[in-house]
Amino acid sequence: MLTQRYTLVYIMLMTLVVVASNILVQYPVQGMLGAINLADLLTWGALTFPFAFLVTDLTNRQFGPKYARLVVLCGFVVGVALSWYLSLPRIAIASGLAFLFGQMLDISVFNRLRRQSWWHAPLAGSMLGSILDTAMFFSFAFAPAFSVFGPNDAYAIEHAPILGVMAADAPRWISWALGDLSVKMLFAIVLLLPYGALMSTLKPMPGVAKA
Structure with a gap:
């Protein structure tokens, strides 16, 4: 029941x-x-999405990879279904695929490192998962090569200085991806604070390896 x-x-x-x-x-x-x-650098989604890794890692710590995958799959199905109506279909498809693969990588890395120092598993899992998620999402959502998922966003594919400062121009979505990834890397470190604070409360259940 618990x-x-x-x-x-x-x-x-x-x-x-x-x-x-x-x-x-x-x-x-x-x-x-x-x-x-x-x-030219960030979208607001970069400030909310890193919390998905915190949820996955806390589930994994408390109940193990089986339940962590269940949470990810349920989040994937419900999230994509709702997002289909609340955002563009291409965004829903891109975010769903990126989310699924990024979170599954996080779970795998977390399990490999869960017996090391308490911060190794959540930090490495979140960072590697964020890299994969960001690369998949922004490519699928905005790159012309993946227009099969839907029409391109005109503003996203306009050329602008990379990260708003570099002389070389590139589609704006590339700067968004680099900016979002930078924020996610920062959040991976910052979110160790609530993870560490909750460790004494959300202890691993019997039969789940200590993390």
Whole structure:
């Protein structure tokens, strides 16, 4: 009963993160940081999606990879279904595939490192999962090569200075990907704080290896 209750909470949290991120990734952050136009650098989705890795890692720590995969799969199905109506179909497809593969990589890396120092598994899993997720999502969502998933976003494929400052021009979605990935790397470190704080409360269940 405890496992089912906690798993349901994790599924609800995961669904909330996925749906919110799918919507917010369509909105660039507006404003200037010195000479950098933040709209060429970040979308709001970069600030919400890293919490998906926190949910996955806490599930994995408490209940093991089997339940972590269940939470990811439920988040994938519900998230894509809701996002199909709340955002563009291409965004829903891209985010769903990237989310699924990125989270599964996180689970695999976490399991390999779970017996090391407490921060190794969540940090490595989140970082590697974020790299895969970012590469898949922005390519599938905006790259012309994957237009089979839907029409391209005109603003995303306009050329602009890379990261808003580099002389070389590239489609704006490449800067978004680099900016989002930088934020996700930062969040992977910052979210170690709540992960560490919850370790004494969300202890591994009997039969689950200590992490």
